[in-house]
Amino acid sequence: MKQKIIAWKTPATLLSSLSIAGIGDFIYLIAINIIVYQMTGSAAAVAGLWVISPLTNVATKFWTGSFIDYRSKKKIMLVTFFLRAAFISLIPFAPNLLAIYAILVLLSIAKSFFGPASMTYVTMLVAPHKRKRFNSLRSFASSGAFIIGPAIGGALILMTNISLTLWINASFFLIAALVLAFLSETEKLHQKKIPALTFSQVVKDFTVVLDFMAEKKYVTVIYMSFLAVMLFSFAMDVQEVVFIQEVIGLSEVDYSLLISITGIGSVSGALLLSVFANKISIRKMIVTGLLMMTTGYVIYAFSWSFASVTVGFVILGFFNVFLNAGIATFYQNNVPVSIMGRVTSIFGLIQSIFQIFFILAIGFLADWISLKLTIGSLAVIMLITALLYSIAVLNPKQSEWYEEEEEEIKEKFA
Structure with missing residues (x-):
């Protein structure tokens, strides 16, 4: 029994980090929809939130993989957590809708790195025979975040205001980064030659x-x-x-x-x-x-x-x-x-x-x-x-x- 607990300690820590970030994502989703609607009163402006991520992905996804595969996945995840916390903290200071959209583009760029990096890091960290169970537990955590995140976001908005809610929201990504920091590296990067991120390398x-x-x-x-x-x-x-x-x-x-x-x-x-x-x-x-x-x-x-x-x-x-x-x-x-x-x-x-x-x-x-x-x-x-x-x-x-x-x-x- 003790060996099983030790064997699951690393995946459990990773799952905790991803789950905390997942709750943060849903709090952010509630808050950003409300702040855009309050600022504009336009359903079209809110609908525009749906296309920011796909458009950003089109501009970034063809080269993000070339960056990720040659570098530490853990460090990339940590940086994206810190960036998401920083960008979300800046939203209350945005003077207009254009500034908010610009911040959301930066958030989408960070997430475009996080997705492939986290998928690879999970694959490297979790043993093959544990992946079904880990992915099942991650689905459970994601589903829980789907309920808990909006509930927390709604409660915070009612009890405080949008700005404070977003700042508290940013802290979830900082906590996720802190938990992730306890995990080990999965690759010996000092033995790798990291190629420069050039057009020819991307094509290759x-x-x-x-x-x-x-x-x-x-x-x-x-x-x-x-x-x-x-x-x-x-x-x-x-x-x-x-x-x-x-x-x-x-x-x-x-x-x-x-x-x-x-x-x-x-x-x-x-x-x-x-x-x-x-x-x-x-x-x-x-x-x-x-x-x-x-x-x-x-x-x-x-x-x-x-x-x-x-x-x-x-x-x-x-x-x-x-x-x-x-x-x-x-x-x-x-x-x-x-x-x-x-x-x-x-x-x-x-x-x-x-x-x-x-x-x-x-x-x-x-x-x-x-x-x-x-x-x-x-x-x-x-x-x-x-x-x-x-x-x-x-x-x-x-x-x-x-x-x-x-x-x-x-x-x-x-």
């Missing part, structure tokens, strides 16, 4: 990613298809507030309650998964999670009442954690850590380009046709795509990518 690294995609076609297709399916989810989420209020006819209070119920569903699913993670195969986690989550979106898209929307939200919240934990483990087990930063960044670049396209297209279709028909069509297409995706995942000829024996995994990633 991009070629490395293309070579990986050509060599590991199945891994590429599965992960890229997952990102494609999730674009439908993203597109529906963008119009969620409008759809629930204007099409279904619910109030803002109803919507807030639905979000809380979805969070409770996510926490319940993550808690169950964290207990039984090692008894569920990666393929079952991915397929069950995707099909049931998509079913939840279909129920939501064709809902007519608070009760029907609740059923859809609980289902998609509960099973979303299965999908995320499964695909994260699949990705970590099949992408070499030596190029994971570059691969993750390029995949993120492709995803962001399509996110921008989807945001614009869905907004246009909702005005041109109708929001109800648009959301319904997206849900049906997402379900069909999910079925085809599940067939590819369950293909018995590709089982080698999912069900390796524990000792074989240890040898492969030693």
Whole structure:
């Protein structure tokens, strides 16, 4: 028992740091939406927050991987935590909307480094045979942050004000950095020759990613298809507030309650998964999670009442954690850590380009046709795509990518 506790000490510390930062993200999300709306009174200005991150990713993701893979992932994560704390602290001093947007761009740049660096650091720090359990616990922590973060943010705003809330919010990232500082380095950087971040180096690294995609076609297709399916989810989420209020006819209070119920569903699913993670195969986690989550979106898209929307939200919240934990483990087990930063960044670049396209297209279709028909069509297409995706995942000829024996995994990633 003591050995098990010691073995989990390092992953638990990492999980604590990521969880604290996750709560900070959700407090920030509530606060920034409110401060932009108070400043402008414009729904369009608030909607503009959705496109900042994808646009920033398009400008940065093609070179961030080249920076990350040759440097300390832990130090990059620490720096991004400190930068996020600093930039969030500056928001209350912003004199106008343009200044706020400029700060948000800087925050998005920091997060564009954090994502690939944290994915690689987790993969290097957590032993292969512990990844399913770790990713399940991380889903549990993320789901908890989904509930706790907005609750803390709302309470702080009611008890104090937006400025103080943002400064307290910044402290969460400082605490996350402090916890992360206790962890060890995962690489001997002094033995590496770090290339300069030049255009030719970026092109060379991009070629490395293309070579990986050509060599590991199945891994590429599965992960890229997952990102494609999730674009439908993203597109529906963008119009969620409008759809629930204007099409279904619910109030803002109803919507807030639905979000809380979805969070409770996510926490319940993550808690169950964290207990039984090692008894569920990666393929079952991915397929069950995707099909049931998509079913939840279909129920939501064709809902007519608070009760029907609740059923859809609980289902998609509960099973979303299965999908995320499964695909994260699949990705970590099949992408070499030596190029994971570059691969993750390029995949993120492709995803962001399509996110921008989807945001614009869905907004246009909702005005041109109708929001109800648009959301319904997206849900049906997402379900069909999910079925085809599940067939590819369950293909018995590709089982080698999912069900390796524990000792074989240890040898492969030693």
